[in-house]
Amino acid sequence: MNGFDNDFLDYLKAYAPTDYILACSDDVKPESLRRIYSDYSSKFSVWIKVPASIRDTFNGRVPQEILQLAADGKDQILRDIAAGRKPPKPEENENLLPPPPAPEQVVAAAAFTAALAAGYSKQASYELSARHLFRESLKDKAAAGTLNETERKAWLKSRHDDIQTIKKDWGNCQHEKMLIHLFSKYNRGKIEKDEFLPQVVDLMQKIESSNHRGHLLAYLKTRPIQAKLAHFKEDVLDTLSQTILHDIPVSERDDYLRASIPLKIQMRRLIDKDNSGNSGNLAQAVNNIVEQAEKGNIGLDLSNYTADSHHPMSAELRQMFMIACCIHEVPYRSPNGERINPNSEMVKQLPADIQAMVISRDMRLAKENMIDMTGDGKCNHDIARTLPTVLRVRNMRESA
Structure with missing residues (x-):
């Protein structure tokens, strides 16, 4: 037995999986246990002050902002967060707590x-x-x-x-x-x-x-x-x-x-600042992208994330998911139903380097299928509906 309680092991599992495995092994040496306790005991003493319900929400990896509250002794604010109460308005409290970011594993997956x-x-x-x-x-x-x-x-x-x-x-x-x-x-x-x-x-x-x-x-x-x-x-x-x-x-x-690559940090920031409260849906959306791409199935449909949805996805996040789908070559249907083409508002709002690639790729595919993508309305709409756009389905296992 390693002598550590379950809370300390939960902390190791979230923040130091290698040491967690070592601590749980049957042949762990006493000096290794002493080293593990020395390395993490101070941070654990802050982490354990965070209510268990908050720790569970983030699967143990508590955001730094909340850990700072625990370190500063802001117990009432932590209880408010755990109870789902909204923080006070800015004019009532200068030290307004920012909305908790999406769970770390969601940010990482995205x-x-x-x-x-x-x-x-x-x-x-x-x-x-x-x-x-x-x-x-x-x-x-x-x-x-x-x-x-x-x-x-x-x-x-x-x-x-x-x-x-x-x-x-x-x-x-x-x-x-x-x-x-x-x-x-x-x-x-x-x-x-x-x-x-x-x-x-x-x-x-x-x-x-x-x-x-x-x-x-x-x-x-x-x-x-x-x-x-x-x-x-x-x-x-x-x-x-x-x-x-x-x-x-x-x-x-x-x-x-x-x-x-340059957009990875931007993706993290967009998710962190998104205040729509859709962390769970966001996590599922990321999983859908990966699973559907691996299986070569029908692509991600975000049509439920409309402006009228209870959990709206911000325009910036939709752009980032469009890029993610593009990487996987998973078909993407934008929330307002528009096609991904050079004149698409979604494409126009993309960063310039990504926009250039999307336009170039879409134009090449359009040429292959003899479909006019110039936006003059002369293309065959029956064919256009079956256009294999930049996000068309492919058998990913064959192309990997």
């Missing part, structure tokens, strides 16, 4: 969707997950010692198959795993920048020489790696993004990915 969404989950992830579910279904029998011989052999085979899958996956993505491990060390401050950068350059050259660009992008998109990236500091994530997107040549489809 940022990764806009910055790292090339390639799709590898088959290994699905195989391991399926076997895990199979073993979970037999968990009670295993605990009671009532597994029959057939089930026992199937259990052991699934474990053996896991080992073989991991070995094969490691062989296919060895340099990619080393790269993420290196960035993880840098994120934790375990390696200096002067030592870190030459190793990154060396690994990227190996990935390039072995023609593993597709492997790297697919590896980044796997769910376990996405979860690990969620804990990277912003500057470390930016370094990773720049390394991958600028040191490796990318295809035409990934031009959207390259251009989205």
Whole structure:
């Protein structure tokens, strides 16, 4: 036993998953436990002051603004937030509390969707997950010692198959795993920048020489790696993004990915300042983008997020989701039903670099389909309704 209470373990799980796993392991050494407690006890003492309902809302990763309130002893304001009471008007209180930002995992998911969404989950992830579910279904029998011989052999085979899958996956993505491990060390401050950068350059050259660009992008998109990236500091994530997107040549489809890098921080700010109270819907929308792109299904439909909706999505957020959909090549129908074309108001409001790509891509697709996109009204409307726009559906698994 590690001697830590559940609250401290919850804190580690949210902010330091690597140390959380270490603390929960059976063979953890006492000096490791002392180091973990020394590293996090002071921050935990602030975090624990935040009401449990607020911590649960953010899955443990409490926004810095709320942590600051706890550190400053603003208990009444924290109780108001927990009870859902609105803060006082500006004229009544100079120190107005800003609206709580979207949960950290939502911001992270949206940022990764806009910055790292090339390639799709590898088959290994699905195989391991399926076997895990199979073993979970037999968990009670295993605990009671009532597994029959057939089930026992199937259990052991699934474990053996896991080992073989991991070995094969490691062989296919060895340099990619080393790269993420290196960035993880840098994120934790375990390696200096002067030592870190030459190793990154060396690994990227190996990935390039072995023609593993597709492997790297697919590896980044796997769910376990996405979860690990969620804990990277912003500057470390930016370094990773720049390394991958600028040191490796990318295809035409990934031009959207390259251009989205400067917009990642803007995406975070837009979500943070959005006051529509639609965090839950936003999270679901991001998940829909990813899941639908992976399955090659019908694209994201945001038509419910209209100006009259109970949870309206701001125009800026719609633009960012349009870009995210564009990266995934998931079809996007804007809330007012307009098509994505050069004369679209949505396109006109996009940043110039993104607008140029959208227009160029749409014009090329229009030319392929002999459809007039100049806006003079002479195009065949029956054909236009079936136009494969910049956001048309594709079988992503075949193109990844």
